[in-house]
Every structure is written in C-alpha cells, then in structure tokens.
Amino acid sequence: MTDTDTFITGLPKAELHLHIEGSLEPEQMFEFARRNRVSIPFATVEDVRAAYQFSNLQDFLDIYYAGADVLRTEEDFRDLAIAYFDRAAADGVVHAEIFFDPQTHTHRGVPFGVVANGLLAGMADAEARHGLTSKLILSFLRHLDEEDAFKTLTQAQPWLDRIEAVGLDSSELGHPPSKFARVFAAAAAMGLKRVAHAGEEGPPAYVHEALDLLGIDRLDHGNRSLEDPALVARLARSGMTLTVCPLSNVKLCNVASIDLHPIDTMLRKGLRATINSDDPAYFGGYVADNFRAVAGGRGLRRDDLVTLARNSFLGAFLPDAAIEAHLERLDVYVDADKGAI
Numbered sequence: 635m636t637d638t639d640t641f642i643t644g645l646p647k648a649e650l651h652l653h654i655e656g657s658l659e660p661e662q663m664f665e666f667a668r669r670n671r672v673s674i675p676f677a678t679v680e681d682v683r684a685a686y687q688f689s690n691l692q693d694f695l696d697i698y699y700a701g702a703d704v705l706r707t708e709e710d711f712r713d714l715a716i717a718y719f720d721r722a723a724a725d726g727v728v729h730a731e732i733f734f735d736p737q738t739h740t741h742r743g744v745p746f747g748v749v750a751n752g753l754l755a756g757m758a759d760a761e762a763r764h765g766l767t768s769k770l771i772l773s774f775l776r777h778l779d780e781e782d783a784f785k786t787l788t789q790a791q792p793w794l795d796r797i798e799a800v801g802l803d804s805s806e807l808g809h810p811p812s813k814f815a816r817v818f819a820a821a822a823a824m825g826l827k828r829v830a831h832a833g834e835e836g837p838p839a840y841v842h843e844a845l846d847l848l849g850i851d852r853l854d855h856g857n858r859s860l861e862d863p864a865l866v867a868r869l870a871r872s873g874m875t876l877t878v879c880p881l882s883n884v885k886l887c888n889v890a891s892i893d894l895h896p897i898d899t900m901l902r903k904g905l906r907a908t909i910n911s912d913d914p915a916y917f918g919g920y921v922a923d924n925f926r927a928v929a930g931g932r933g934l935r936r937d938d939l940v941t942l943a944r945n946s947f948l949g950a951f952l953p954d955a956a957i958e959a960h961l962e963r964l965d966v967y968v969d970a971d972k973g974a975i
C-alpha cells in the first residue's frame with residue numbers, strides 16, 4: 635500500500651462545491667490588478683494572506699467580493715479557471731462542477747457573457763489538457779432580492795445549454811431559501827438542476843425549505859442538518875448528496891477544529907457526504923488538502939476515503955454510464971493500491 639498522502643492525491647474524485655472566484659490566489663490577484671490597472675488595498679501577497687482571518691461567513695464574504703474586483707476580462711476568467719483546473723487535476727480531480735456568481739460581476743459592469751465565455755474557455759482547456767470534465771453552476775447571491783436573481787436568469791438565456799444547475803450562496807442567515815422559491819421554480823421549468831447552500835450557518839429549517847421549496851438535487855454544506863434527527867433520516871433515505879467543505883467549516887468557525895469535524899458522523903448516519911474545497915485560495919487548501927485534513931483530524935480509514943470519493947461521483951450531475959465508468963476506474967485504483975508494496 636502507498637502512504638496515505640499519495641493515496642489521497644491519486645484517488646480519482648469529483649469536486650462538487652467550488653466557487654471559482656474563491657480560487658483566486660493572492661499572486662493572481664496582483665497579476666490581474668496589474669494588467670487591468672486596478673488598485674488593491676494590499677502591498678504584498680503576505681499582506682493579503684494575513685487578512686484571511688475570519689470569524690464567520692460574512693467576514694469572509696466581504697473580502698471575497700472585494701478580491702473579485704480585479705476580474706475584468708474574458709481572459710481573466712479563463713486564466714482563473716485554468717489555474718483552478720490545473721491545481722485540481724494535480725489533486726486527482728477528474729470531474730468538477732463549479733459555481734460562479736454572475737451578480738458579483740454584472741453589478742460591477744462586467745457583462746454576463748464575459749464571465750461565462752471566459753469560464754467556458756477554461757473548461758475546454760481543462761478537458762483538452764487533462765481530460766478533466768466540468769460543468770457550470772450559476773449561483774444566485776441570496777443577500778440580493780429575487781427580482782435580481784430573475785434578471786440574472788434572463789441574462790443567462792443564451793448560455794443555458796452550457797449551464798447545468800442554479801445554486802444559492804452568500805450570506806445565509808436572514809436570507810432563507812423561501813426567498814427564492816419562484817426563481818428556482820423558473821429554473822426547474824428551464825430544465826436546470828438545483829442546488830443550494832443550506833445549514834452552513836443557517837438552522838435545519840433552512841435545509842427543510844431548500845428541499846421542500848427549492849426542490850434541490852444536492853445540498854451544499856448541510857452540516858447543521860445533524861441537529862435534526864428526522865432531517866438526517868430524510869436526507870439519508872433520499873440519497874441526498876451533501877457537499878461538505880471541512881477546511882472552510884473550520885476557517886469560518888462553524889466547526890471549532892478539524893479534529894471535531896462531523897464528517898465521519900455524517901457517513902455513519904448514512905449521509906452521502908462528499909469532500910470539497912469551497913474557496914481554496916481563502917481557506918487554506920484544495921480538495922486533497924481537505925481529504926488529508928479529515929483523514930488526519932478524524933482518523934478516517936482508507937475505506938472511508940474511498941466512500942467519500944465514490945460519493946462524489948454518485949452525486950455528480952453526469953449520465954449513469956459516465957458515473958459507472960468513474961466508479962470502475964476508482965475500483966481499479968483501489969485494487970492496484972492494495973497490490974502495491
């Protein structure tokens with residue numbers, strides 16, 4: 635058997651919870667600021683990293699939206715995506731379903747098409763160079779109103795054949811899923827899948843709303859579902875995928891430390907949990923770092939790590955045949971590892 639670090643890196647996996655704007659590394663922030671002649675309130679990369687201390691979600695969001703201001707051109711979005719996919723491929727990611735926040739950009743005067751076309755170019759590059767497949771999830775900012783989300787869905791019309799799903803992110807408390815029931819219904823009628831951040835900081839009632847009022851196909855975070863046994867039973871029974879983000883949970887103080895992370899509790903309760911990086915440039919690690927953090931922090935066994943990778947394919951918005959092919963490759967990897975010295 636190989637050592638655990640090597641095993642984790644090579645483990646074929648899908649990443650299902652990644653905000654592309656959250657993959658903007660400080661070095662890239664300076665590069666984009668320079669080429670777009672945008673000023674940023676930091677003198678050095680070290681200053682930027684030092685500012686990444688958060689006590690809750692809102693603390694992070696304030697700095698994350700400010701950072702996104704350096705993204706101006708199609709080339710910026712393409713280069714941002716390419717850098718993420720290169721990093722993900724090195725972590726064993728073979729398929730990624732990435733969020734983008736169009737309102738963060740359209741509200742600054744960057745057209746929807748600049749964002750979408752740039753990201754799509756990066757996705758094509760990842761498939762050509764790494765064989766890494768990907769899908770786009772258009773995420774609505776929940777601190778804005780539903781009318782603005784509808785406007786964004788209208789702007790997305792020309793790209794709808796290249797967008798897999800809609801999502802819901804940003805400040806959770808005070809902005810329950812019910813606020814977006816109509817726009818999610820409209821997205822469903824257009825054939826889009828639906829996901830939502832719920833139970834990251836918000837109560838289990840928000841997870842119930844996401845299920846009942848938004849008809850979600852996947853639950854982003856979902857940690858606070860554990861406070862409601864009936865909800866846990868419902869999620870387990872329905873085979874709902876939870877996109878869990880361990881380093882994010884610790885960095886945003888939703889979990890006190892990695893050795894207290896509930897990932898193994900989730901698996902034991904029959905939840906289809908997956909491991910993801912959320913905003914890796916801000917939270918201190920990409921997907922393999924998140925696997926390593928919970929493997930060390932919670933003493934996960936190798937079969938738990940394989941279950942988490944398996945769940946990532948089961949939860950992907952891929953055709954059954956593609957999921958089967960990924961699972962077979964995963965089995966081959968695990969068997970080869972057992973045979974290795």
Ligand code: HPA
Nearest residue numbers: 653803804805831912913
């Ligand atoms: O973890 C998150 N939660 C809510 N909104 C977000 N936007 C980027 N990351 C996040």
Ligand SMILES: [Zn+2]
Nearest residue numbers: 653803831912
């Ligand atoms: Zn997120």
